[in-house]
Amino acid sequence: MQSWLAGIVLGYAMRRIRAGDPGPTLLLDAPEVTLTFPGDSSWAGVYRGKPAVERWLRRFAATGLQIYPDEVVATGFPWRTTACIRGRVHLRDESGAILYDNRYVIWGRLAWGRLREYEVYEDTQKSAKLDAWLTEHRPELARDW
Secondary structure, three states, X not given: OHHHHHHHHHHHHHHHHHOOOOHHHHHHEEXXXXXXXXXXXXXXXXXXXXXXXXXXXXXXXXXXXXXXXXXXXXXXXXXXXXXXXXEEEEEEOOOOOEEEEEEEEEEEEEEOOEEEEEEEEEOHHHHHHHHHHHHHHOHHHOOOO
């Protein structure tokens, strides 16, 4: 039941991000949330606090990345829940050609329905190639905001 409910909530939040609105995800984030994105790309880093995570999410949405959850698993008590999302993310150009295609896993901890911390794992070499494309075609989005 817990995984089903988490899937509904997180699926909705990702649909909104695909539409350019990170608002529902931000509503889930606790004020002291930490987002960790490993690697060397411009997306990488440890973002502490809701304002820093909000900048990261707004850049993600502005870039037009399309994120889809394939599976959501949630377990634990309401005051200490672990959630894991496995899915895919891609970006298409104006003609519909795929510029970026990646798989991800997000591992998160929640307390009372609020995200306290989450880590995003994906193929970081593909993230670096996305950076190169953004630098050439969308320089306003090429760097961390």
